[in-house]
Amino acid sequence: MSSILFYSALETITRKLNTTGHIGTKSTQILAYANDVAILSRYKNALKFVLDNKGSEVRERGLIVNENKTKYMDVTGTAVNGNHLKCGKYEFETVKKLSYLGSQLNQTNSANCELQARIISGNRCYCSCGALMESRALNRSLKLKIYTTSIRPAATYGCEAWTLTSRNEQQLRTFERKILRKIFGSVQDENGIWRIRKNHELNKLIGNADIVRFIKSRRMAWLGHVM
Numbered sequence: 001m002s003s004i005l006f007y008s009a010l011e012t013i014t015r016k017l018n019t020t021g022h023i024g025t026k027s028t029q030i031l032a033y034a035n036d037v038a039i040l041s042r043y044k045n046a047l048k049f050v051l052d053n054k055g056s057e058v059r060e061r062g063l064i065v066n067e068n069k070t071k072y073m074d075v076t077g078t079a080v081n082g083n084h085l086k087c088g089k090y091e092f093e094t095v096k097k098l099s100y101l102g103s104q105l106n107q108t109n110s111a112n113c114e115l116q117a118r119i120i121s122g123n124r125c126y127c128s129c130g131a132l133m134e135s136r137a138l139n140r141s142l143k144l145k146i147y148t149t150s151i152r153p154a155a156t157y158g159c160e161a162w163t164l165t166s167r168n169e170q171q172l173r174t175f176e177r178k179i180l181r182k183i184f185g186s187v188q189d190e191n192g193i194w195r196i197r198k199n200h201e202l203n204k205l206i207g208n209a210d211i212v213r214f215i216k217s218r219r220m221a222w223l224g225h226v227m
Helices: 002-017 044-060 112-128 130-134 140-155 166-184 199-205 211-226
Strands: 028-033 036-041 085-087 090-094 097-100 103-106
Touching: 002 028, 002 044, 028 044, 036 044, 044 085, 103 112, 112 130, 112 140, 112 166, 130 140, 130 166, 140 166, 140 211, 166 199, 166 211
Parallel strands: none
Antiparallel strands: 028 036, 085 090, 097 103
16 A cells, blocks of 8 residues: 555645646646656756655655755756755755656766667667577577567667767667578578678568667657657
8 A cells, every 4th residue: 555645645736736737838847757847948947846846745744855856857968067956955966867757867868878778778679589589489580570579679778769879870780680680580692602691681571670760660659649
């Protein structure tokens, strides 16, 4: 019952402080998923005002704000070293990057850190499925299905919010091609020499539906959902 009571109290606090609208039409917005709460604000004073109100609401219900788990990040065009955020009796550490709901966020709003973390997760997932991917009992179609249903989702989690550069796209394609070459194996050319498959050959095998096109389709789907 403790978790249910805690979430009920947190929901009451959030609904009381978070009125209608979004950050595009007001100065501050509270985003909450279970016990992970993020407060977005255009101005530092507006953020302090919400924190003060939230602190008083929390204390009324016998709860406390954990300073060690609460971080402050100033999102700017360039990474800067800021002072800790002081709000009443609380002092929150200023960080250049943090993890929220499994995604890596940073001051410059760049997807590079998140992308590297996702590729590492994809490689770990591939290693965990290594026995299946190398098994001769499974055909290529089943191995490709394992990739598209388990490995690729691990590497593209949260991709709807990514802004990719040409270098990012190349990194993702390199990650995917490494796995596809394991799935489809080598090929024998006209001279009877075995070689690894070329990029255009891999694209033909997957119907040109590579990981970058998959990410762009997910972004379009998310846009449609928002609209």
